[in-house]
Amino acid sequence: MSVIKTTGLTKLYGGNPAVSDLNLEVEDGEVYGFLGPNGAGKSTTIDMLMNYTRPSTGTLTVLGRDAQQDGSEIHARTGILPDQFGVYSTLTGREHVSYILDANDAIGDPEAILKRVGLADAVDQRAGGYSKGMEQRLGLAMAIAGEPELLILDEPFSGLDPYGVRLVREVVAAERDRGATVFFSSHVLDQVERVCDRVGLLSDGHLIAEGTPKELRDMAGVRTQLRIETNSNDPPIQVISELADVEDVFYDSGRVVVTCPRTVCYRVLETLDGAGVNIQSFDIEQGTIEDAFVELASDS
Ligand SMILES: Nc1ncnc2c1ncn2[C@@H]1O[C@H](COP(=O)(O)OP(=O)(O)OP(=O)(O)O)[C@@H](O)[C@H]1O
Incomplete structure (x- = not known):
């Protein structure tokens, strides 16, 4: 089953295409890396998948549901790390994760989830005191909380040191192993090939190539x-x-x-x-x- 399917997906801003005629199919259980340089259209695509913005033309389904009509169901079944992720400075890491678990009526141990992203020592620290990399880890913890069927991660490597980058790769692999589908964007291309089953290369809003990392290199x-x-x-x-x-x-x-x-x-x-x-x-x-x-x- 396709977990994400777009057909002729196009988004125009002021008449200029940010995404052009995008046909994408992400299969159940795969890790799909959506790669491209700044301004390629990655975030715009993710925004359409999550119904933050509407397509100009084309159709898209997520988890077999219509992205526009069934937005709330899709959100409840998807863990999202948005591009512009911001923390609530007065809330602790634990409170952030608990909030997501409660909102999705999901079960999970916030402390264990924060430990998985390397925030074991900052569980009860207010997020206002977190570094940029710690904020990014917290965003990942919130995305994986409640074991969603699908993870959509916009630039999950951004702001991370090499240890953090490795940790994200490990979390993504572990999520795949438990059966989740992972779709993530990145412009840091060399970080992704070790964790992706398939990658799509986006350039100027167009999908210019798609395949396994090896297929693309070949x-x-x-x-x-x-x-x-x-x-x-x-x-x-x-x-x-x-x-x-x-x-x-x-x-x-x-x-x-x-x-x-x-x-x-x-x-x-x-x-x-x-x-x-x-x-x-x-x-x-x-x-x-x-x-x-x-x-x-x-x-x-
Ligand atoms: N709200 C908006 N209004 C007008 N133009 C926009 C808007 N959002 C994005 N764009 C334009 O659409 C194009 C694609 O932007 P987008 O943010 O989707 O790219 P991206 O691949 O996510 O880039 P980055 O890696 O820098 O986040 C860019 O030319 C951008 O300037």
Whole structure:
């Protein structure tokens, strides 16, 4: 079942399209990354999904319901981290989460939920004293409170340090594992590929490409290269080329260069080491979603 489905979705502001003819289908249980640079139309799309703004033309359903007519039911079944998330400065973290649980008639332990987002030490602190990153974590806690069927997260990585970024990825993965569907937007492209099942690339309001991170990298022709420095004169190139998923391998003046998915790099190194090759150093140059985006956006 499609949890989110848009057909010909278009939003004009003053005659200018913020979103153009968007056809999107997000399936039950998947993590979908909605990616694009500033001004691409991500927040406008999310605003239409949540019925904060109406489409100019096109249709959209969320959780099988009409986004405009069944807005309250959709809101009750969806956890939302909005783009402009603001805290109530006089309320504590616990009170924020309790409010969401009460509003949705849901059961949950605010303390446990806040702990999951790294706010265990700030449960009873007033949110007015939270840092920007803590506010963002609180927003995530409010989104996941009550185990909603769908999570819509607008820029969940914004304002977070690397530890916070990792934590968001872990929370998203855990939510998917419990069966939720996750739709999130981001312009920080390299953060998303580890957690998304599928991504859609939005540019100037148009969906320019869609697929798994690997499909997009392949579509754009970006590759990961593992470069190994060795003083062996005759490394077992043939053996490496026969490893599953290795696309290309060559040896040139003390350097073995292997084109393969990042997940295979360790196996390549292990195989060379097992064959007695002296590995002096190595580096991995990974083709990223960002490379794919730049490539695909320039083609569109
Ligand atoms: N209320 C509005 N009135 C007029 N134009 C708007 C309005 N909201 C958005 N826009 C325009 O629509 C386009 C898409 O904006 P949107 O905020 O959806 O992009 P975004 O991809 O979410 O960007 P960001 O990553 O910066 O949040 C932009 O050109 C923006 O200026």
